[in-house]
Amino acid sequence: MLGVVPLLMWLMWWWNNVWYELVTTVRSGGTRLPPGYMGLPVIGELFTFLLYFKFLRRPEDYINSKRIKYGDGIGMYKTHLFGKPSVIVFSPTATKFVFRAEESFKLKWPNVELVGKTSLVGVHGKKHARVRSFVSKSINQPEALRRIASIVQPRMISALASWAKRPTITSYKEIKKVTFENIGMFFASFEPGPRLDMLSEYFVGLLNGVRSYPMNLPGFAYYHGLQCRKKAIAILEEELKNRKKANESMGDLMDGLMRLKDEEGCQLSDIEVLDNIVSLLVGGYESTTLATMWAVYYLAKYPKVLQKLRDENMSLKSSKNEQLVTSDEILKMKYTMKVVEETIRLANIAPFIFRTATKDVTYEGYTIPKGWNAILWLRYLHTDPENFNDPLCFNPDRWDATMAPGTYQVFGGGSRICAGNMLARLQVAIFLYHLSTGYKWELMNPDAKVKYLSNPKPEDGAEIRIEKL
Numbered sequence: 001m002l003g004v005v006p007l008l009m010w011l012m013w014w015w016n017n018v019w020y021e022l023v024t025t026v027r028s029g030g031t032r033l034p035p036g037y038m039g040l041p042v043i044g045e046l047f048t049f050l051l052y053f054k055f056l057r058r059p060e061d062y063i064n065s066k067r068i069k070y071g072d073g074i075g076m077y078k079t080h081l082f083g084k085p086s087v088i089v090f091s092p093t094a095t096k097f098v099f100r101a102e103e104s105f106k107l108k109w110p111n112v113e114l115v116g117k118t119s120l121v122g123v124h125g126k127k128h129a130r131v132r133s134f135v136s137k138s139i140n141q142p143e144a145l146r147r148i149a150s151i152v153q154p155r156m157i158s159a160l161a162s163w164a165k166r167p168t169i170t171s172y173k174e175i176k177k178v179t180f181e182n183i184g185m186f187f188a189s190f191e192p193g194p195r196l197d198m199l200s201e202y203f204v205g206l207l208n209g210v211r212s213y214p215m216n217l218p219g220f221a222y223y224h225g226l227q228c229r230k231k232a233i234a235i236l237e238e239e240l241k242n243r244k245k246a247n248e249s250m251g252d253l254m255d256g257l258m259r260l261k262d263e264e265g266c267q268l269s270d271i272e273v274l275d276n277i278v279s280l281l282v283g284g285y286e287s288t289t290l291a292t293m294w295a296v297y298y299l300a301k302y303p304k305v306l307q308k309l310r311d312e313n314m315s316l317k318s319s320k321n322e323q324l325v326t327s328d329e330i331l332k333m334k335y336t337m338k339v340v341e342e343t344i345r346l347a348n349i350a351p352f353i354f355r356t357a358t359k360d361v362t363y364e365g366y367t368i369p370k371g372w373n374a375i376l377w378l379r380y381l382h383t384d385p386e387n388f389n390d391p392l393c394f395n396p397d398r399w400d401a402t403m404a405p406g407t408y409q410v411f412g413g414g415s416r417i418c419a420g421n422m423l424a425r426l427q428v429a430i431f432l433y434h435l436s437t438g439y440k441w442e443l444m445n446p447d448a449k450v451k452y453l454s455n456p457k458p459e460d461g462a463e464i465r466i467e468k469l
């Protein structure tokens with residue numbers, strides 16, 4: 001009887017490994033799965049993942065421990081994580097392989113109906129290329145960036161002035177408010193006020209729904225997310241209808257998406273316009289907030305870097321008669337842009353991204369079975385000492401050298417590379433211009449622990465005391 005317990009435990013321990021290996025061998029005629037451990041039945045490796053990310057707070061050691069056990073192999077390990085059999089992709093070469101094999105590894109957003117089935121993240125192939133060209137023109141190309149640069153600055157300037165009047169502020173919370181106000185302005189010309197506050201509330205609900213189990217019953221986050229989406233869409237739709245009636249140009253994202261024509265002269269439909277505004281909000285709101293917050297945090301911790309950044313920005317400021325900078329001026333500032341790049345590398349705002357294998361894929365003699373997830377562990381690319389020297393040090397000067405191919409993928413890769421990557425860089429750089437030339441600040445809890453889930457941030461949200469220079 002006593003011998004049964006260890007036997008059961010042994011079976012539980014190896015069940016996933018044996019089962020999935022067996023299924024793959026039978027299905028694909030003897031090919032093997034990549035090395036790795038698939039964890040316990042149903043939950044897979046969730047506890048090990050949580051151990052490193054939540055309890056030990058040493059996220060890199062999750063992959064390091066696998067490297068020690070299984071070697072580097074093909075840059076992929078099999079696992080069972082987030083409810084699905086998966087391969088973790090952690091080397092630059094393997095990551096590039098997945099990005100390039102777009103037909104074999106498809107982007108599949110969870111609960112995509114919340115973001116919008118006709119949005120950029122909900123469409124594929126030719127449809128995706130078409131929508132993407134609209135979105136790119138509206139937010140990520142020089143003309144759009146020039147317009148957005150002038151729209152975002154007044155709110156940044158007034159927020160900074162108001163923060164300096166308070167004893168301390170929580171950077172994350174305050175930057176989030178400014179980011180949303182700016183998004184409201186350049187997405188749909190919404191001024192701060194009750195309408196924008198309601199939108200902000202609906203977006204919180206919508207985002208929680210995207211991350212939740214799809215249970216469409218009252219009381220569940222998914223159900224609430226759907227309700228929030230309906231209300232957010234209603235607000236945006238009313239605005240869109242009013243604009244059509246008035247037929248006037250506002251020069252914002254909604255306007256751009258409504259008016260642009262593709263090569264065949266076709267425009268986006270109303271629902272495509274609305275879905276894409278939602279998807280850009282989902283993509284841009286939290287990510288820009290976190291990038292800006294981490295820049296504030298790192299600069300407080302690295303005073304020499306701050307001094308060099310301040311010198312560069314001061315010299316631009318002294319050459320100008322007006323308060324606002326242009327996107328052309330900002331993007332030419334070499335040191336500032338290195339600070340931005342280094343912030344985004346080290347912050348690892350999108351630690352991993354997901355693809356689903358649409359067929360059995362063979363890579364270096366191993367099989368990634370159809371239906372499995374490929375989890376591209378971007379975070380590890382940016383923190384592996386083989387890719388970046390002293391990777392956890394905030395060192396903007398590392399950007400004087402060219403990075404090895406495939407090692408810097410903060411914005412993803414392939415045709416799905418972040419649609420707002422230049423916009424994100426620009427917003428952080430503009431914020432740093434006004435911050436570094438007008439203010440000094442310090443972290444209230446420089447040793448605050450960092451939370452790595454769902455996105456990395458200091459536990460206190462980077463509380464600072466900020467005052468005028």
Ligand code: HEM
Nearest residue numbers: 280283284287291349350353410411412416418419420424
């Ligand atoms: C530092 C800030 C940002 C980071 C680190 C970031 C990161 C990423 C990453 C890694 C992807 C690829 C996802 C995948 O392939 O599965 C992505 C896609 C995307 N991002 Fe960003 N992003 C940032 C800012 C923004 C901003 C400001 C916007 C828009 C306002 C935006 C909109 C999008 C959209 C729409 C996609 C989907 C693109 C497509 O499927 O074609 N992102 N982002």
